[in-house]
Amino acid sequence: MIILFYLAAVIAILSTVAVIVQTNIVHALIYLILSLLAVAVIFYVLGAPFAALLEAIVYAGAIMVLFLFVIMMLNLGQHTRDEERAWLSLKGWIAPAIMSSVLLVQLINALMRYDYELAPIQVGVLEVSVLLFGPYVLAVELASILLLAGLVAAYHLAKK
Amino acid sequence: MESIPIEHGLILASILFTLGLIGVLTRRNIVFVLMSLEIMLNASGLAFIVASARWEHAEGQVMFLMILTLAAAEVAVGLGLIIQMYRRFQTVDINVLSEMKG
Numbered sequence: 001m002i003i004l005f006y007l008a009a010v011i012a013i014l015s016t017v018a019v020i021v022q023t024n025i026v027h028a029l030i031y032l033i034l035s036l037l038a039v040a041v042i043f044y045v046l047g048a049p050f051a052a053l054l055e056a057i058v059y060a061g062a063i064m065v066l067f068l069f070v071i072m073m074l075n076l077g078q079h080t081r082d083e084e085r086a087w088l089s090l091k092g093w094i095a096p097a098i099m100s101s102v103l104l105v106q107l108i109n110a111l112m113r114y115d116y117e118l119a120p121i122q123v124g125v126l127e128v129s130v131l132l133f134g135p136y137v138l139a140v141e142l143a144s145i146l147l148l149a150g151l152v153a154a155y156h157l158a159k160k
Numbered sequence: 161m162e163s164i165p166i167e168h169g170l171i172l173a174s175i176l177f178t179l180g181l182i183g184v185l186t187r188r189n190i191v192f193v194l195m196s197l198e199i200m201l202n203a204s205g206l207a208f209i210v211a212s213a214r215w216e217h218a219e220g221q222v223m224f225l226m227i228l229t230l231a232a233a234e235v236a237v238g239l240g241l242i243i244q245m246y247r248r249f250q251t252v253d254i255n256v257l258s259e260m261k262g
Binding site for chain 1: 187
């Protein structure tokens with residue numbers, strides 16, 4: 001299990017790097033799906049099988065298909081790839097990369113103080129559902145209203 | 161039973177978050193910006209799952225479900241905006257949106 005965690009972590013990081021340096025948009029999307037599936041494996045290793053399934057179905061399935069549809073609609077072909085090559089200059093990269101790395105170093109510095117060994121036990125769908133339909137039922141209702149608002153807004157915005 | 165140090169999970173989440181932040185700051189194609197935002201949301205969800213594993217409780221997973229819902233709604237609205245932007249400007253370059261100022 002512990003090997004699986006580190007393997008999935010390395011795959012997630014490498015494919016996420018591939019997403020942000022990729023010029024071909026469909027390749028970037030495939031790498032993003034790979035990264036999300038690796039994170040789903042990590043969820044499973046950490047004892048959250050329900051979250052892992054939802055990550056694979058909703059994130060890597062539904063949301064990414066939505067992206068694919070939009071890329072197909074926009075018909076971003078060869079000229080977009082050439083534009084992307086031109087936009088990806090080193091000058092534009094270097095300052096944000098350095099500042100984000102400083103942020104990352106500070107985060108790691110702060111996180112290193114926590115010293116706790118996770119011995120993951122499975123927290124399955126039953127416990128999550130008891131919470132969702134018990135104390136968090138209002139949050140579930142609000143989430144459904146948010147989804148409805150998103151649906152209406154997407155319909156209105158994408159209309160001609 | 162082997163165990164994973166909690167800081168490794170949190171460090172993985174912060175690395176993914178930082179990569180998404182770099183993507184948001186550097187890309188000019190708005191579809192890539194939206195994808196990087198997805199990476200950042202996913203990284204915060206990973207942090208919640210790690211916390212859930214730390215306390216051996218399901219509340220982190222409930223928060224992850226909320227983040228998932230938020231991401232779905234955000235992507236729907238964002239992609240609708242991208243389609244509308246492509247109709248008006250015939251490009252996915254976010255720099256053309258600076259015409260809106262003033």
